[in-house]
Amino acid sequence: MKLKQAVTGIAALACMSTAAHAQSAGTLYFTTGWFHLAPQSSSKPLTITSLGGSPTNITEPNTGASLDSADTIGFTAGYFVTDHIATEFVLGVPPKFDLQGTGSFEPFGTLGSAKQWSPTLLFKYYFNEPTAAFRPYLGLGVSRIWFTDEKITNNAFLANVLHGPTSVSTDSSWEPVFNAGFTYAFAKHWFAGLSISYLPLSTTAKLTTAATTPVGVLTATSQTKIKLNPIVSYVNIGYRF
Structure with missing residues (x-):
């Protein structure tokens, strides 16, 4: 009788352990946590593409910009299609990046x-x-990238380099995402995770300026290609159903 009770107890514990950590086909989960985005950024020199409606191709040597790192809150929703394959949708509160001058633009700072x-x-x-x-896991995916609230905030840069008020627009694009990480289940429904992602991302920033010139105010357009290539880390806690 005692042997039978011991075997029954061991089986019950095994079932409890399985229930505690199962992430099998049909499991739905949600996570939230903290994103840290670290751009590995560089840029092409600023090129003036038109002045007063006339096409130009004037490149300003030794000019450029880079992006600071940023942090934000993230959310994911995922579903295990099989015991080993899951799909996941990732969204974060849009992080704000500061653009820093490099080369001859470096003295202007942000x-x-x-x-x-x-x-x-x-x-x-x-x-x-x-x-x-x-x-642990490996992931591959695709991201739709676009920017909002693009603006030049440095008045000295506007006055001395661009020579007038300037609006900014950027390209949007689809980019691949390479991902790796792990999860650790510490309760029946709860788990924690860490992931690292890499996006080979670049965008073209286009500037339109009402430039003050010796012959009056002329519309000038210029642009630069900026490589971001961010490494994105995500520390999170999740709940599965």
């Missing part, structure tokens, strides 16, 4: 800012069994 939107769809492969507490 030139402007913009907010980045990058909703992402990931496909992830989880290693280990669905009953394991620790599950």
